Amino acid sequence: MNKPELKSLYYITHIENLPSILQKGILSHKKVDELGVSYTPIYDSTIVSKRKDKSTPERNSLWEYANLYFQPRNPMMYRVVNEKDKRDIAVVGVKPEVLNISGCMISDGNAANDPTNFFSLKEGLKILNQQWKIIQSDWWKEDDGSKRKIMAECLIPEQISPSLIHSIFVADHKAKERVEQIIGSAKISVVPESHIFFLPRSLTRISSNLSLIDGDMFFSHMQTLTISVNIQGIMGKGLASRAKYQFPDVYVVYQDACRNKQLTATKPYLYKREASLDQELADLSFPLATPNAIKWFLLFSTKRKWQDNSRLEDIEAGLNWVRNNYREVGIQSLAMPALGCGLGNLNWADVGRIMCRYLHGIEIPVAIYLPREHQIDPNYLTSDYLLM
Structure with a gap:
């Protein structure tokens, strides 16, 4: 494989900037200043200033380039959607032909970060090929470099023609309607793509406190996340494996709970973690103004x-x-996978009804994340069936 399968590159912006972008193209900060273009910022001014002071090997400031991401669902997007209204944000999809523009450069991570290196197109594509699995991943962490690498950039001198824009991605259908009004008669596809914005693909309300969600539980807004585990202290596959990779401290606590018999086949163990998930997931070129998202983990045995x-x-x-x-233990809201329905080989038709029987009517919101291994008969997703 000589280069990654690039179908699109991406530019993150405020929806109010779309008419200008569709008319003038995606501009570098320097070009915006030269042309006196009015725009609505989405980034903190300190982040923008840092890019102005950072130079490429050609000694050009990053302000002289329009920057595109190879993966828009990244730590910078996580920061933006947690500081702004998601419906104010758009992701502009750009054709891969943009790579043919003279002077194009590729960075192997967030271009403003000190460890990041810059490459010509040919060498850059080789680097992308090596880290493509990271770029296409759904999660990242600081200490292995994936948090920086997933934000690899394509840097284009001065501006990107509007003719290279193929689509605009937004958070949901309400945002789509709003964008279509803003851009008027412009013939460009506006596509709701909730996953990019860390939103569930779907949410179905089952009762006043209970919802079914198709999405990524690790980006849930619930206070407590449930991890399906065994009682042997082994995190090998599924959600447990991801928790082990992304949160090593959870793995240590889990092993201790198994050794000390605090976690049993019939009694979960609650780890009241104190670190902020926002601090770990968001781009921290500068500290978040109001970091939050303290998450607890409920270690729930689904296997002996x-x-x-x-x-x-x-x-x-x-x-x-x-x-x-x-x-008694202080759980204020709870996210749970479909317990035992993945690697445990249980059927949602059985598990879903049991989960809803016990979780329906308790005085906290509960989100059940549906299994993604196979399609579920819609008849088994209704309140009539689940709350029978």
Whole structure:
């Protein structure tokens, strides 16, 4: 493979800037100043200033380039959507032919970060090929460099022609309607793509406190996230594997809870983590003004041994513990996967009904994240079925 399969590159902006972009193109900061173009910023001024002071090997300021991401769902986007209204943000999709523009450069990470290197197109594509798995990943972390690398950029001198824009991506259908009004008769596709903006693909309300969600649980706004585990202290696959990679401290606490018999087949263990998830996930070229998102982790046994199938009776007992103890332990809101429905080989038709029976009516919001391994019959997703 000589180069990654590039279908699009991406530019993050405020929707009020779209008419100007569709008329003049995507401009560098320097070009915006020279032309006196009025625009609505989405980035903190300190972030923008840092890019002005950073130079490429050609000794040109980053302000002299229009910058595109290869992956828009990245730490910078996470920061933007947590500081702004998601419906104010648009992602402009740009044709890969933009790489043919003379002077194009590629960075192997966030261009404003000190460890980042800059490359010509030919060498840059080789680097992208090596880290393409990271760029296409759904998560990242600081200490292995993936948080920086997932923000690899394409830098284009001065401006990108509007003829290279193929689509505009927005958070939802309301944002789509708003953008279509703003851009008027411009013939460009406006596409709701919630996943880019860290939103669920779908949300179905089952009761006053209970929702079914198709999405990424690790970006849930709930206070407590549930991780399906076994009681052997082994995090090998699925959500547990991701938790082990992304939050090493969770893995250490989990192993201790197994050793000390605090986590059993019928009793979950609550880890009251104190670190801010926003601090870990957002681009921190400068500190967040109001970091939050302190997350707790509920370690919920769905298997006794890692190679076993899940047992419905164990899951039911664990849910009973949650129902009886959530107030006492301080859980204020709860996100849960479909317990045992992935690697545990249980059926949603059985598990969904049991989960809803125990979680319906408790005095906190609960989000159940649907299994993604296979399609679920819509009849098993209704309140009539689940709350029967």
